[in-house]
Amino acid sequence: MMRGQHPLAALLFRDMRVAVRVGGGALMGVLFFLVVVTLMPFALGPDLALLKRIGPSILWLGALLASLLALDRLFASDHEDGSLDLILTGRTPLELVVAVKGFAHWLTTGLPLVVAAPLIGLFLNLDAPAEGALVLTLLVGTPALTFIGLVGAAIAVTLRRGGVLLAVLVLPLTVPVLIFGVAAANAAVVGPLPFGTPFTILCALTVASLVVGPFAAAAALRQEME
Amino acid sequence: MLLSAVDLSCRRGGRDVFAGVSFSVAAGEALTVSGRNGAGKSSLLRMIVGLVRIAGGRLALEDGDPELTIGEQCHYLGHQDALKPSLSVGENLRFWANYFGAGDSDIGETLAMVGLDALAELPAAYLSAGQRRRLSIARLLAIRRPIWLLDEPTSTLDTIAQGRLSEFMRAHLAAGGLLIAATHAPIGLDGAKRLRLGELQ
Numbered sequence: 001m002m003r004g005q006h007p008l009a010a011l012l013f014r015d016m017r018v019a020v021r022v023g024g025g026a027l028m029g030v031l032f033f034l035v036v037v038t039l040m041p042f043a044l045g046p047d048l049a050l051l052k053r054i055g056p057s058i059l060w061l062g063a064l065l066a067s068l069l070a071l072d073r074l075f076a077s078d079h080e081d082g083s084l085d086l087i088l089t090g091r092t093p094l095e096l097v098v099a100v101k102g103f104a105h106w107l108t109t110g111l112p113l114v115v116a117a118p119l120i121g122l123f124l125n126l127d128a129p130a131e132g133a134l135v136l137t138l139l140v141g142t143p144a145l146t147f148i149g150l151v152g153a154a155i156a157v158t159l160r161r162g163g164v165l166l167a168v169l170v171l172p173l174t175v176p177v178l179i180f181g182v183a184a185a186n187a188a189v190v191g192p193l194p195f196g197t198p199f200t201i202l203c204a205l206t207v208a209s210l211v212v213g214p215f216a217a218a219a220a221l222r223q224e225m226e
Numbered sequence: 227m228l229l230s231a232v233d234l235s236c237r238r239g240g241r242d243v244f245a246g247v248s249f250s251v252a253a254g255e256a257l258t259v260s261g262r263n264g265a266g267k268s269s270l271l272r273m274i275v276g277l278v279r280i281a282g283g284r285l286a287l288e289d290g291d292p293e294l295t296i297g298e299q300c301h302y303l304g305h306q307d308a309l310k311p312s313l314s315v316g317e318n319l320r321f322w323a324n325y326f327g328a329g330d331s332d333i334g335e336t337l338a339m340v341g342l343d344a345l346a347e348l349p350a351a352y353l354s355a356g357q358r359r360r361l362s363i364a365r366l367l368a369i370r371r372p373i374w375l376l377d378e379p380t381s382t383l384d385t386i387a388q389g390r391l392s393e394f395m396r397a398h399l400a401a402g403g404l405l406i407a408a409t410h411a412p413i414g415l416d417g418a419k420r421l422r423l424g425e426l427q
Contacts, residue, residue: 004331010324014313021312082306085277089297090325225277 007092008100015104025070026108030116033066037120048125055124056134056185062120063113063138064178067145068170070109072163074101074153075221084157088225098221099214102150110142126189133188133195137202141181144206147213148173154220177205227253227289227372229274229296229404234283236269243269245282249421251404253289253372256395256418259408265424267408268305271375274406275302290372300373301366307358308365311351315342318350319364328369336368340390355382363391366398374398374405380413388414 005013019026040058041051078084087097117138118131126134152170156162183198228250235245243266251257259267272278274285276297287296309318319337320330337343340360345353353361359382366374374395380388392414395405399415407413 004327004329005324007325007327010321014310014317014321014325017317018310018312080306081310082304082308083310085272085275085302085304085306086308086322087325088277089275089300089302091294091298091327092325 007090008096011087011097011100012104015101016108019070019104019108025073026112029066029069029109030112032069033062033113033116034120036062036065038123041123052125052127052130053190055121055126056130056137056189057182058124059117059121059134060138060141060178060182060185063117063142064145064171064174066113067110067142068149068167071105071146071149071153071170072156072166074105074150075157076153076159076162079157084221084225088221094218094221095214098150098154098217099147099210102147102213102217106143106146110146113142114138130185130189134185137181137185137199140199140206141177141202144177144202144209145174147206147209148177150213150217151220154217154224157221157224177202177209180205227287227402227404229287229373229406230285231274232284232286234270234273234285235281236266236273236278237281238269238278244423247283247421247423249419251406251419253402253404254399255404256399256415257404257406257421258413258415258418259406259421259423260410261423267423268377270423271302271377271406271408272304274373275300275375277302287373296373299371300375301369301371303362303366303374303376303379305377307362309350309353309358309361312349314347314349315353315361316346318361319368322365323368326369326371332368336364339367339394340364341387356384356387359383360387363394367394372403374403374407376405376407376409378409379407380409380411 037058044050075084078087114135117135121131121134149170152166155169156166159165180198180202184195184202187193187195187198230250232248234247236243249257259270261267269278273280274296276295290299316333320333323330323333334343337346340363342357342360379391383391395415398405
């Protein structure tokens, strides 16, 4: 065997390159996030106490919608240019391929949201402890959003306008992540719950989706390709 | 190595595309599949590679790698080129070489074989249809797999590139590979077996 990258490493770097180059859409999610959250104070008025109280909810909702934005292209673009056919003839298990594609997608769309959140949180009058809690919940929660979304992306792969269907399919499944993500972030801001309880459940949801998502998405893709 | 099909049938979208198709191709042999549009040439190739369900009949590979499926020993050159327009020519080929576990040390030489070495840094978006097809063909050369399944391989290629492709195919057959090509036009292989689809309907 000649020197070279591992197949999965090659796939990871290729997907990340495609995402950050022209037309890849990696920054689209962050921009959307920024726009949605920036508009909120204008809609709600300059009530700093109110903004501080609902800030975590707004940021989480923005992150949830932003993380869905580019998701419909995750498998569809590979399907349209024939890459998916070739990926299926590779010797790497499809579940791992799907997981790596999901990871690449999170690194290019989810992680920027986490990084941008503290900056955008300033618009919502969040103080340092709240910012910290928010970043931590987003860091743990956004992978769950991506990996739940994987399943929807795999189901919508052959559809021309899969984006809306994807949102309809995926958003209900992300409700638990949203509830516990916001609960943990709020707990750190206003209490009275301890931060640890909802945060632990959020971690559990993420771990479960990291395991179940790739298997379900791979099964959907196999079915779809027939 | 012997790839054989007995009484294969294909059903897509509730319609029988073909039925009762039998053939066998041994190492060093080529099979050309012809037939009118919609006769199922592409479906047959996709069926061999495992992308279309076998509705009936049997497909078997003797003396292949028992650890691998038939599809994992095939190169499938379809209508789509599987190239990412935002990646450069070299990056595209390097990805597939790495993904298929062939290593990326010979990428430059392989690109030279298809005459794209001068364009290695160019994003694939700027390639012409024929150049894109040549880059797909480079994939066959960069990664060694014993079975080549070529769907209209000469479409969009100029006569010089068609000649080069015939050379690659002859070298592949001489090295003990086998190939099946769906085509309307002659592909420059003497002594290729022929299969005509669509006689049944």
